[in-house]
Amino acid sequence: MSVAIVFDREVAERWHLREVGVWMFLGTVVMLFAAFTSAYVVRKSGADWVPVHLPPLLWLNSVVLLASSLTLELGRRPGATARAASTAIAATCGLALLFFAGQVQAWSTLARTGVYLPTNPASSFFYILTGVHGAHLIVAFGFLAYLFVRTVRRTDVAGWPYLAGLVSTVWHFLTAVWIYLLLMLRLA
Amino acid sequence: MSHSDSFIRKYIFSTDHKIIGIQYILTGLAMALVGGTLAGLIRLQLGWPGLQWPLLGKLMPVGMPSGVMTPEFYMALVTMHGTIMVFFFMSFVLVSGFGNYVVPLQIGARDMAFPLLNMLSYWIGLLGAIVILLSFFVQGGAAAAGWTAYPPLSAVASAMPGSALGQTLWLLAMALFIASFTMSGLNIVATVLSLRAPGMSMMRMPLTVWSYFISAIMGLLAFPPLTAAAIMLLFDRHFDTSFFLPSGLIVAGKLLPNHGGSPLLWQHLFWFLGHPEVYVLILPALGIALDMLPVFSRKPVFGYRLSVYCLMIVAVLSMIVWGHHMFVSGMSPFSGEYFSISTMLITVPMTIIGVNMLGSLWGARITLATPMLFALGIIALFGVGGFGGLFLGNATADMQLHDTYFVVGHFHLMIGGVTLLGTFAGIYYWFPKMFGRQMSEALGKAHFWLTFLPFFTVFFMQHFVGLQGAPRRYYAFTTYEYLNRTHGQNVVISLVAFLLMAGQLVFALNFIWSLVAGRASERNPWHATTLEWETSSPPPHGNFVEIPTVHRWAYEYSVAGEALDYTPQTVPARQVAVTA
CATH class of the missing domain: 1.20.210.10 (Cytochrome c oxidase-like, subunit I domain)
Structure with a gap:
């Protein structure tokens, strides 16, 4: 069964509405991280700023998250069979869980070296930024899991491509936010 | 459009924008009663400082022992008056209340874009209102650092009585409010962009709708920075971080462990929201x-x-x-x-x-x-x-x-x-x-x-x-x-x-x-032209028996040569000339 062939105007309009809502929400997330960035830049100018030596694992985590975006795209590509879509989205879920585990591991690596949340402003930002991003990703993971269930059960075939499109929009967005945060923490 | 629901589904946990709008308005008016009472107490103190009010002393033995207001209680009154009036009265009634009730009707929509989210928005907002009210009754009393919550008063729990649990509840209430307001704003923007009736181009929308649309976008962009600031403040308060707390701060005779933080950073983040909020x-x-x-x-x-x-x-x-x-x-x-x-x-x-x-x-x-x-x-x-x-x-x-x-x-x-x-x-x-x-x-x-x-x-x-x-x-x-x-x-x-x-x-x-x-x-008691007056009062579930078609702007009054001095937006151009 191919998953992206049914068109229904009413369904399209309903999902268009949701798409508008999602993009507006992502706008608020941009503003949230913009505010954190601004605070980061201001606080970094303080004399007590000691850069955090980022655990190398974070780079591997980034590759995992990027890979999850890739598998999600593979799963929702036009012409993909239901089985291929299920497999690719299951892989996305697996990679997402791996990313979460990796982030927790990175936290514990830092903690083992004596760098805790209140140690210095740089470490405070590291834990909070990764935490806030992780919180967003956990919510997005809920939608990803829902997409997986819908893909396996093959219900609402007409709405599936739209749902997959929205979930991927959010997921890719959060992947991009992570890459941005990592570069900011590493370079800025 | 027929619709039957239980009383609870129809009037309490309703997804109908009109009921939700009225819920917001009534809740906001109730909050205004609280905020207004606080203003009365403030004026009592400023008009007659030091005077004894025995009855009030009995009602508020902590804030007004022996009937005379304490300075700490006064600060809590000022803080809570501002917070309640700005966020839980004005934002509730004027923005979320009328925004919910009026916008879908004036653009000819059957409901908001996301009715379930809308209901959730109200109940989360109500929870925020309850939390802010409950904060009066915790140890130390309500938050007292001003509605602007400037650190260090807001960041150090031992700074003054209201800086303890009251301030934490203030932050929690604000988080709930922001979540609620964001949902409400998302709904208004998506509704205006996507659910306008046929013929209702953007430049035919009444200015009320324009103002809500723009105000909702502003709210969506301005509130997240306060969220970021509130998260950092929460960490300063409870996890010894130093975003806003400077070095060498001595509170209640004790040197705080924080170092290098900037109280001004909070002020920037707060006012990045605070000023647009005025316009919201x-x-x-x-x-x-x-x-x-x-x-x-x-x-x-x-x-x-x-x-x-x-x-x-x-x-x-x-x-x-x-x-x-x-x-x-x-x-x-x-x-x-x-x-x-x-x-x-x-x-x-x-x-x-x-x-x-x-x-x-x-x-x-x-x-x-x-x-x-x-x-x-x-x-x-x-x-x-x-x-x-x-x-x-x-x-x-x-x-x-x-x-x-x-x-x-x-x-x-x-x-x-x-x-x-x-x-x-x-x-x-x-x-x-x-x-x-x-x-x-x-x-x-x-x-x-x-x-x-x-x-x-x-x-x-x-x-x-x-x-x-x-x-x-x-x-x-x-x-x-x-x-x-x-x-x-x-x-x-x-x-x-x-x-x-x-x-x-x-x-x-x-x-x-x-x-x-x-x-x-x-x-249509006011003989107005906008779409909400084209349906019955109160409107049915789904607002309109048939979605109206719009043929003109909302200000067609006293058109020359016409018997009536108003022409509703639904009247076709072939009947009455379109002037704009």
């Missing part, structure tokens, strides 16, 4: 006024397109002027100059909107119905309040006036008065639509004069108290000799403030009496 509240009030003037003057609104563009310009400029709240924070003179100039710039579109309002009245047949009185009151307060803003937006003048009662008077006229009058204008105007009954005009007019005159007197006088150097947030003006002369003025202000509060009883009476026994209203 004021724009809907202006939109409502702009739409009511044509209804009660029977002529088209003046400068429709210009008003739309000015609302947009105000929205953009409002996001880049926050620093004018911080002129005395030690910012560089160059930054101060920038914020002064950008603030002065914002007066240009605001003045144009004001002139457009006056232009709408030029040569008109004005009917002084209650909603119109409130709309005219908005013009007056907007003008006078805006004039005070010219002084405060100028860094040189603000250095002298900062944190005095001049500021208190100014922002009450604007964010308090314009929005309060907008709220009442909206209630009197849409009451027949909401409940199918008419409010009493006689009581409405009495209410207007008992609101407008005392409100103006109280806050106009406060400008002069401020000019004499009286600082805001002071518990009593008895310590410094130079402030003794303000005592008599404070007594007068307090007495007039009580008259203002008493005047609201007239509104309460009118509201309740009209709900129960008000005269049945016809479908």
Whole structure:
């Protein structure tokens, strides 16, 4: 069964509405991280700023998250069979869980070296930024899991491509936010 | 469109935008009662500092032991009055309440874009309101660091009684409010963008809808930075981080472990929200006024397109002027100059909107119905309040006036008065639509004069108290000799403030009496042109039997050669000529 062939105007309009809502929400997330960035830049100018030596694992985590975006795209590509879509989205879920585990591991690596949340402003930002991003990703993971269930059960075939499109929009967005945060923490 | 639901599904956990709008309005009015009571206590203290009030002492043994108010309690009153009025009254009633009720009706939609999210938004907002009320009853009492929650008072639990659990609950309540307000804003934007009736182009939308649309976008962009700041404040409070707490801070005889933080960082993040929030509240009030003037003057609104563009310009400029709240924070003179100039710039579109309002009245047949009185009151307060803003937006003048009662008077006229009058204008105007009954005009007019005159007197006088150097947030003006002369003025202000509060009883009476026994209203009692009056009052579930088709703008009044002096937006061009 191919998953992206049914068109229904009413369904399209309903999902268009949701798409508008999602993009507006992502706008608020941009503003949230913009505010954190601004605070980061201001606080970094303080004399007590000691850069955090980022655990190398974070780079591997980034590759995992990027890979999850890739598998999600593979799963929702036009012409993909239901089985291929299920497999690719299951892989996305697996990679997402791996990313979460990796982030927790990175936290514990830092903690083992004596760098805790209140140690210095740089470490405070590291834990909070990764935490806030992780919180967003956990919510997005809920939608990803829902997409997986819908893909396996093959219900609402007409709405599936739209749902997959929205979930991927959010997921890719959060992947991009992570890459941005990592570069900011590493370079800025 | 038939619809049957249980009472609970229909009126309590409803997804109908009209019910949710009314829920917001009623909740907000209840919160106004609390916020107003707090204002009464503040005025009692400022009018008669140190006087014993035995009955109040019995009611509030912690805040007013032996009937005399403690300074800590006074600070909590000031903080909670501001927080409740701005976020849980004005935002609830004016933005989320009328936004919910009016926007879908005026664009010809059956409901909001996301009805379930809408319901969730109300219940989360209500939870926030409950949390903020409960904070009065925890150990140490409610938050007392001001509605701006400046650190270190807000960041150090031992700083003062209200800095303990009360401040944590304040942050929790604000988080719930922001979540609720974001959902509400998302809904308004998506609804306006996607659910307009056929023919309802953006430039045919009533200015009320434009103002809500722009205000919702502003809210969506301005609130997240406060969320970020609140997260960092929470970590400073509970996990010993140092975002906002500087080194060497000694509180209650104890050196705090924090180091290097910047209290000014909080101020920047707070005001990045705080200033746009003023416009998030004021724009809907202006939109409502702009739409009511044509209804009660029977002529088209003046400068429709210009008003739309000015609302947009105000929205953009409002996001880049926050620093004018911080002129005395030690910012560089160059930054101060920038914020002064950008603030002065914002007066240009605001003045144009004001002139457009006056232009709408030029040569008109004005009917002084209650909603119109409130709309005219908005013009007056907007003008006078805006004039005070010219002084405060100028860094040189603000250095002298900062944190005095001049500021208190100014922002009450604007964010308090314009929005309060907008709220009442909206209630009197849409009451027949909401409940199918008419409010009493006689009581409405009495209410207007008992609101407008005392409100103006109280806050106009406060400008002069401020000019004499009286600082805001002071518990009593008895310590410094130079402030003794303000005592008599404070007594007068307090007495007039009580008259203002008493005047609201007239509104309460009118509201309740009209709900129960008000005269049945016809479908379009004001003979207005907008779509909400094309359906029954109150509208059915789904709003319209058939989705209307729009053929013209919303201001087709007194078209030459026509028998009726108004032409609804649904009347085709072949019947009545389209003038704009």
